[in-house]
Amino acid sequence: MPRYSLLRHTDAPDDPSGCHIDLLLEDGPACRTWRLPELPRLNGPAQDAIPLPAHRLVWLEPRSAAVSGNRGWxxxxxxxxxxxxxxxQQDADVAVELSDGPLAGQLRIAAGLCAxxxx
Structure with a gap:
């Protein structure tokens, strides 16, 4: 089964809040990635999901590191x-079932929202 990962990304120069969550879904040689304002909550409100460029598979492993290009931690x-x-299609709706981790349930990303x- 493919993997997912959650990253706490701080000090990104284009993030006025100073901290957000990157949600990564393994997709072959890279990860599809979205910026979320906070961790999704089971049956909680939908939240903004901003698509980001693909992330390297290394972010699926336990790590804490500086982001390339001086883009935070x-x-x-x-x-x-x-x-x-x-x-x-990268911009098509996504519907997958998360398991075996801190999030469990049906994840849906559509129309710029994640639930x-x-x-």
Whole structure:
């Protein structure tokens, strides 16, 4: 099963809040990635999900490191597995089931919003 990872990203120059969560979904040789304002909560409100450029697979492993290009600091705060297929189009809706980690449930990213619901 493919993996997912959650990174706490601080001090990104383009983030006025100073801290956000990067959600990574393994997708072959890289990870599809979205910026979230906070960790998704099961059956909580949908939140903004800003697509980011693909991240390297190394971020699926436990690590804490400076982000290239002087773009802050990232620390992996959680990881697990997911079930489901990612669409070929990068901007298409995503629906996968997260398991074996800090988040469990049906993850849906559509129309710029992310929600985690009971399976």
């Amino acid at each position: 990232a620390e992996r705060i959680g990881a697990g597995l997911y079930r489901g297929d990612l669409p070929e 985690l619901t009971s399976p």
